[in-house]
Amino acid sequence: MPIRTIAAVAIALLAGTTLALAVTKDDAVTMVKKAVATIKDQGKDKAYVEISAAGGKYVDGEIYVVVQGFDGVTLAHATNPKLIGRNMIDEQDVDGKYFAKGLVESGQKQASFWYDFKFVNPATKKIQVKDMYCETVTPTVVCAGVYRP
DSSP: OOHHHHHHHHHHHHHHHHHHTOOOHHHHHHHHHHHHHHHHHHOHHHHHHHHTSTTOTTEETTEEOEEEETTSBEEEESSOGGGTTOBOTTOOOTTOOOHHHHHHHHHHHOSEEEEEEEEEOTTTOSEEEEEEEEEEETTEEEEEEEEOO
């Protein structure tokens, strides 16, 4: 088999692998449901430690779980432990949208919802729109999201 053909096949296989690893909104929903089940089964204190564990099961590529209290305080964060305990209620995205406040307000009105804002994608280091799926576990919202291309 000529080298060009082998190279073309290898590139096609790699491209297919990359596409197969792309995350979807369904993946975010699944991740949130898994976190909510853990909170309900183990209790919030134990679950928040598990959700926040470095390299744990609440991170899958760009999808990770965040638990935000209705007061705006981050209670668990699967990728950034520095945010745990921090009140995010007055934080804004690049367009001036108060994203934590919006998450809290939506969570106080709905059992589950989608919410979007702009945030730095840790994989690309670029600011992108992030679609967050959240479920309310009063007095918190449990969220995970995907970045739009």
